[in-house]
Amino acid sequence: MKKFLKILGTIIGLVVVFILVAGLFLPKDYHFERSITINAPREIVWKNISSFANFQKWDPWSVYDPNMKRSISGTDGAPGAVYRWEGNGDVGSGSQTYKALVPMERIDIDLHFLKPFESKAAVYYQLKTAGNAVNVVWGFNTRFSYPMNTMLLFMDMDATMDKDFSSGLANLKKLCESSGKMTASIW
Numbered sequence: 001m002k003k004f005l006k007i008l009g010t011i012i013g014l015v016v017v018f019i020l021v022a023g024l025f026l027p028k029d030y031h032f033e034r035s036i037t038i039n040a041p042r043e044i045v046w047k048n049i050s051s052f053a054n055f056q057k058w059d060p061w062s063v064y065d066p067n068m069k070r071s072i073s074g075t076d077g078a079p080g081a082v083y084r085w086e087g088n089g090d091v092g093s094g095s096q097t098y099k100a101l102v103p104m105e106r107i108d109i110d111l112h113f114l115k116p117f118e119s120k121a122a123v124y125y126q127l128k129t130a131g132n133a134v135n136v137v138w139g140f141n142t143r144f145s146y147p148m149n150t151m152l153l154f155m156d157m158d159a160t161m162d163k164d165f166s167s168g169l170a171n172l173k174k175l176c177e178s179s180g181k182m183t184a185s186i187w
Contacts, residue, residue, distance in 0.1 A: 028143050028144050028145065028146065029141070029142075029143050029144075030140075030141070030142050030143070030144060030152075030157060031139070031140070031141050032139065032140045032141075032157070032158065032161040032162075032165070033137060033138065033139040033140070034137075034138055034161075034162065034165040034166055034169060035135055035136060035137040035138070035169070036135070036136055036169040036170070036172070036173050037130050037133045037134070037135050037136075038133060038134050038135075038136060038172065038173045038176045038177060039132070039133045039177055040133075040134065040176040040177050040179065041134075042104055042127060042129075042134050043104070044176050044179050045127060045134045045136060045172075045176050046103070046104050046127065048172060048175055048176055048179070049107060049125045049127075049136065049172070050077050050101060050103075050107055051076050051077045052072045052076050052077075052081060052083035052096070053072060053076055055083065056070060057171075057175055058168060058171035058172040058174075058175050059168055059171070060163075060164045060165070060167035060168035060171065061085075061087075061090075061091045061164065064087070064088070064090035064091050065087035065088045065090055065091045067087070067088075068085055068086065068087035068088075068091055069085065069086045069087070070083065070084065070085050071083075071084045072084075074098075077098075077101070078098065078101070079098050079099060079100055079101060080097065080098060081097070081098045082095055082096070082097045082098075083095065083096045083097075089116065092113060092114065092115040092116045093113075093114045093115045094111065094112050094113040094114045094115070095111075095112050095114075096109050096110070096111050096112075096123070097109065097110045097112075099122075104127060105126070105127055106124060106125065106126045106127070107124060107125045108122065108123075108124050109122070109123040109124065110122065110123075111123050111140075119142065119144075119148075120142065121140055121141060121142035122140075122141045122142070123138075123139065123140050123141075124137075124138075124139045125137065125138055125139075126139070136169065136172065138165055138168070138169060140161065140165075
């Protein structure tokens with residue numbers, strides 16, 4: 001039994017050492033981006049991505065925690081405005097702060113996660129003309145410091161991000177296209 005425990009301990013130790021050494025060589029920067037084409041006026045798309053109040057109508061995380069607590073401080077839609085959330089284990093807690101907004105073109109956001117673990121990221125939305133439609137790009141950049149970058153060995157970040165970003169963009173498309181039809185029917 002002692003021999004078995006010694007072998008098991010050695011194997012576990014070697015695995016831990018391998019993971020820690022691998023982390024020295026793994027990338028620390030992570031970039032993710034998804035886009036969708038929306039058949040709605042650019043103004044409607046902009047209205048829905050440049051307002052934290054409107055973000056709540058299409059964000060992909062509300063389904064994970066319908067009772068999530070949210071607050072907005074500052075002037076919504078202006079640099080310095082802050083959106084805070086606190087939810088269950090699926091959504092955690094944190095804040096988003098508008099860093100820069102170029103009207104009808106681009107939004108840069110500082111994202112600060114507090115739970116399940118603290119981390120920071122840069123998020124952006126970019127609008128591009130696509131004929132009579134608007135192409136919305138939603139991007140995410142972060143840095144995993146060592147040894148946190150070793151978790152990239154065990155989780156498929158792209159699959160995790162894709163699920164939420166694709167869902168959010170589909171929600172945004174549905175919201176904007178239905179708003180666009182309502183606006184057009186008023187005229």
